[in-house]
Amino acid sequence: MPHLPSHSSPLTCSSTLFITLILVCSQPNRSAAAAAAANATGRHRQMSLDYYTKSCPQVEQLVASVTSQRFKEVPVSGPATIRLFFHDCFVEGCDASILISSKPGSKELAEKDAIENKDLRVEGFETIAKAKSLVENRCPGVVSCADILAIAARDFVHLSGGPYYQVKKGRWDGRISMATRVPPNIPRANSTIDQLLKLFNSKGLTLEDMVVLSGAHTIGFAHCEQFLSRLYDYNGMKQPDPMLDPKLLKALRMSCPHYGGNKDIVAPFDVTTPFLFDHTYYANLEARLGLLASDQALFADPRTRPVVQDLAKDKQKFFQAFGAAMEKMGLIGVKRGRKHGERRRDCSFHE
Ligand code: HEM
Numbered sequence: 001m002p003h004l005p006s007h008s009s010p011l012t013c014s015s016t017l018f019i020t021l022i023l024v025c026s027q028p029n030r031s032a033a034a035a036a037a038a039n040a041t042g043r044h045r046q047m048s049l050d051y052y053t054k055s056c057p058q059v060e061q062l063v064a065s066v067t068s069q070r071f072k073e074v075p076v077s078g079p080a081t082i083r084l085f086f087h088d089c090f091v092e093g094c095d096a097s098i099l100i101s102s103k104p105g106s107k108e109l110a111e112k113d114a115i116e117n118k119d120l121r122v123e124g125f126e127t128i129a130k131a132k133s134l135v136e137n138r139c140p141g142v143v144s145c146a147d148i149l150a151i152a153a154r155d156f157v158h159l160s161g162g163p164y165y166q167v168k169k170g171r172w173d174g175r176i177s178m179a180t181r182v183p184p185n186i187p188r189a190n191s192t193i194d195q196l197l198k199l200f201n202s203k204g205l206t207l208e209d210m211v212v213l214s215g216a217h218t219i220g221f222a223h224c225e226q227f228l229s230r231l232y233d234y235n236g237m238k239q240p241d242p243m244l245d246p247k248l249l250k251a252l253r254m255s256c257p258h259y260g261g262n263k264d265i266v267a268p269f270d271v272t273t274p275f276l277f278d279h280t281y282y283a284n285l286e287a288r289l290g291l292l293a294s295d296q297a298l299f300a301d302p303r304t305r306p307v308v309q310d311l312a313k314d315k316q317k318f319f320q321a322f323g324a325a326m327e328k329m330g331l332i333g334v335k336r337g338r339k340h341g342e343r344r345r346d347c348s349f350h351e
Helices: 015-023 031-044 059-073 079-092 122-138 145-159 194-204 207-218 228-232 247-255 278-285 293-300 305-313 316-329
Strands: 222-225 266-268
Touching: 031 247, 059 079, 059 122, 059 145, 079 122, 079 207, 122 145, 145 316, 194 207, 194 293, 207 278, 207 293, 207 305, 207 316, 228 247, 247 316, 278 293, 278 305, 293 305, 305 316
Parallel strands: none
Antiparallel strands: 222 266
16 A cells, blocks of 8 residues: 655645655446537637637747646646636637636636635746736737636646647637636535436536546645544545545544645645656555545446546556546636627736
């Protein structure tokens, strides 16, 4: 059993501390799925790899100069941005609506202020703001925030050791950002496989896509509250989750007490290689080292287990499938044209 290495023991959220530590250390619901896929395909046709060839040919290099610097200086920007992209795409589509700030004094909060998004790290938002400002300097009013987010997420996957895949561009930024639209569209740490499948299928993603995309949990961290019930009171039984490895249970309990713990403490998803984008996530699930109940459920459920076992064996297969699934996720609900969208100069505010 892989041991919890000292540098991957639970950490606190402070960025400075992170830097120091990092240095040392079913069938789809047919109608919904078909509609989502058709939607994506229609607009997908208008998206292309060379969308900005004339208007901003250096956009990918500009974004890359920011992502590579952030990767070195603030490594948590990687997982933060990848998760930000996921949360953007699942609510209103990949349209950068997650980046909009709530209007001061308004009763209606924006997406980013929904409870489900409260743990999205600021480092992801900062990375996109920096990239956008560099791009705006060179090509004012041309490149959408949504495309910058898609490119930056891809860059971080690759910088962390994961696959490089192409990002089609041409997304416009959405105008709708409402906190109330978040809860039904973002999965929870204790979601069942049935609930997860229903949600992913409703976005036009398959069971395989879901297991593959969950492999993003090969990097990054989760707060104690996301898995606390697994440590002490699983399903109200006053017992730990029997599907959690006893040594990992002990290590996690030391950092995450049942009551009164520090709310900022986080634990790595992948206890063996927490900073490397690899396929160890799946072998960890086989070894009962999944951090969230929803991670471990992918191995427990007979529908998803074969996919987990397959990916655990074959890194190349995972990389190829992950790139393809990210491309597919990146096309969910894309907005095209002035009727549906805008191009924001500052990603956090409507024009
Ligand atoms: C399958 C359903 C999923 C569930 C239930 C889920 C849930 C979670 C939770 C609870 C956290 C920890 C948040 C915190 O405590 O700060 C998290 C983190 C993360 N998730 Fe997911 N997630 C899912 C799928 C995905 C997908 C599809 C992606 C990307 C493709 C993704 C990428 C990430 C990343 C990179 C982190 C680490 C963030 C960081 O360290 O800042 N997740 N997820």
